[in-house]
Amino acid sequence: MMFRETIYALSSGALPSAVAVIRLSGPHVREALTRIVGFVPEPRQLVLATMRNSSGEQIDRGFVSYFAAPASFTGEDAAELDSHGGKAVVAALLKELSSIAGLRPADPGEFARRAYLNGKFDLTGAEALGDLIEAETEGQRRFAVANTGGRTAALYQGWRERIIHTRAMIEAELDFADEGDIPESIGSTVLSSVTELRQEILSHIEGYSTAEILREGFQVALIGPPNAGKSSLLNALVKRDVAIVSDEPGTTRDLVVVNLDLGGMKIVLTDTAGIREGAGKVEQQGVERARHAAGSAHLVLRLQDITAPPSFGLKDEYTDEIVVLTKIDLDERVSVGDPPDPGHLAVSAKTGEGLDALLALLQERATKATGATGGFVPFRERHLVHLREAERLLGEFSAARNLGLELQAELLRGASLALGRIIGDVDVEDLLDVIFSRFCVGK
Ligand SMILES: Nc1nc2c(ncn2[C@@H]2O[C@H](COP(=O)(O)OP(=O)(O)OP(=O)(O)O)[C@@H](O)[C@H]2O)c(=O)[nH]1
Ligand SMILES: [Mg+2]
The missing domain is CATH 3.30.1360.120 (Probable tRNA modification gtpase trme; domain 1)
Incomplete structure (x- = not known):
């Protein structure tokens, strides 16, 4: 051009x-x-x-x-x-x-x-290049660079070729068969190859969460009652005064979000408003946001001040949460290596005790959540939309009996087009602005 x-x-x-x-x-x-x-x-x-x-x-x-x-x-x-x-x-x-x-x-x-x-390069290659330029951590860089090699395009192209091959078999039948029914032998070969491909697409789709964590970061929310020491812990973990700390309960009202690079993994820490009942209007909004942040986090750290009575305002439970006992410098009976409950972590934001263990745990969890770094997974919401569309059409193909050859061929055509859109082989003009305008000038 x-x-x-x-x-x-x-x-x-x-x-x-x-x-x-x-x-x-x-x-x-x-x-x-x-x-x-x-x-x-x-x-x-x-x-x-x-x-x-x-x-x-x-x-x-x-x-x-x-x-x-x-x-x-x-x-x-x-x-x-x-x-x-x-x-x-x-x-x-x-x-x-x-x-x-x-x-x-x-x-x-x-x-x-x-x-x-x-x-x-294809469209996924361009997107990977964008990711490479934006990569802040080693994990992000490795993931992006692996995707720039065209492996994503090769995978989707391979799938398209399989679909096209199947379609060709059906269309050959269309040309020769008088009645619309496909002979039994070809019908079962076609059906099993479509079913198999659909399974492959489904398991590929499942990997998207991995890409999301690698690209956007492993989300960790700090929750707990007011004054539990959430903001102090956040500051201690990132070694900067990002959140306001005071002995007044209800200090933090809004979410405070900071990024952390742990061994190449991007971790996003969110400090939240202390959760309690009967808070004022503004604070209540903060509490809502806290609950929402905890609900969408990959890991919740539930902070408990060891000098305060256990809190009753915190009834919500999250699938993955860890209790962190705070301010252990105030109670000589509790030490990092010997928390009252072995499943809990114990820290002091003031002395720094227990912080290394907490950071190690965050890194371990994040690494586990992404599986092997550089995994071969869809890495954009956009890819997911088209993959789901292809999977849906193949599902329709497998589910319906006696569809008629024409309709079957049409479903396969749709699935192949959906995959083509990911790599940018078919009508993507409207997408180009969205994808390329996110690059910096000079790229
Ligand atoms: N001795 C000691 N005091 C701490 C520690 N962590 C926090 N504090 C004190 O506890 C009080 C509350 O700390 P914050 O970090 O503001 O607590 P928070 O959970 O963010 O409170 P809200 O934002 O009101 O929900 C402050 O006076 C801190 O100085 C600690 O590890 N040791
Ligand atoms: Mg706070």
């Missing part, structure tokens, strides 16, 4: 920086290079050059590289100018580029979009 306009953007990060990378792609790249550095380097070589404005004045001296189409990231003619990362240097270069006819600044994600449209 050829685009008329040549795009350019600063592709490296915030300025000032040691080096800045300006990227260009499109039909006027050679012309632009000639204007700025006076020549077009050999493709794929880094060449030292003087960058000049239209009056011939030196802007900077740096490296320039040229990639001839189609052997570039975008598949078009492309180039990179590596200059010093001063704000004025970059501004002068961008200004110079803007004065060249046919050149314009790139929109967010436009380089990647062109790469996709030129078949450099």
Whole structure:
């Protein structure tokens, strides 16, 4: 696909920086290079050059590289100018580029979009690339990089081919059979292959929660009665004063959310309002939010102040919760290694006792919840929607007897289209803006 306009953007990060990378792609790249550095380097070589404005004045001296189409990231003619990362240097270069006819600044994600449209990767590959750029932890990076290799597209493409093969068998029957019924022998082969594929899709769908945890983080909610020490524990765990702490019960009203990187796993800790009955209007809203956060968390830490009587306001139970006894520095009878109940954890936000054990436990739980890191699972809600659609149509195919060959072929066609939409083989135009505009400028 050829685009008329040549795009350019600063592709490296915030300025000032040691080096800045300006990227260009499109039909006027050679012309632009000639204007700025006076020549077009050999493709794929880094060449030292003087960058000049239209009056011939030196802007900077740096490296320039040229990639001839189609052997570039975008598949078009492309180039990179590596200059010093001063704000004025970059501004002068961008200004110079803007004065060249046919050149314009790139929109967010436009380089990647062109790469996709030129078949450099499929839509899932583009999404994985987005994840890679956004990855904050080692686990996220590993997961994203595994998905950039095109394995997702290969899996869905393989499934589509199986569907197409089955459809071909049915359509061959359609051509030859007078009555609409498929012969018994072919009918059972077709049915068992559809059933088998549907099972594979179903178990693949189940893995989505893993991807969600890897990408969005393992959600941990801290709940407990007012003054249990929730905010203090949150602050101690992240080693920063993010939540307000005071001896006044009902200090925290809203959710306080912080991210933690534990051994490469992203953990999202949520501090909540103390749960109690008879709270005022604002506090009551906080209590609702606390309950909601606990309800949607992967793990709930239920805090109990060892110096306070057990709380009766906390009747809710959560599938995965751990009791954490707090303020153990105030009771010499309780120690980290010897909590009154062996299933409980004991900590002190004040002295730091027990925090390592708690962090280790969070990491262990998060790792367990994601299975083997880099698992092969759908990694976007969008994928899930189409997978469910394919699975539903295959289910309809298996369930209905005497559907008639035409209808059967139609159901298979629908399932194959649904899978094609995930990789971006069929009508995805409306999706491209959504996917690529989330990238940063210069990608
Ligand atoms: N000695 C001691 N005091 C603590 C510890 N953790 C919290 N406290 C004190 O307990 C009081 C309440 O702490 P917070 O962290 O605000 O408790 P909270 O559960 O967030 O309370 P609400 O936001 O009101 O629900 C404060 O005075 C803290 O200083 C601890 O480990 N040891
Ligand atoms: Mg609090």
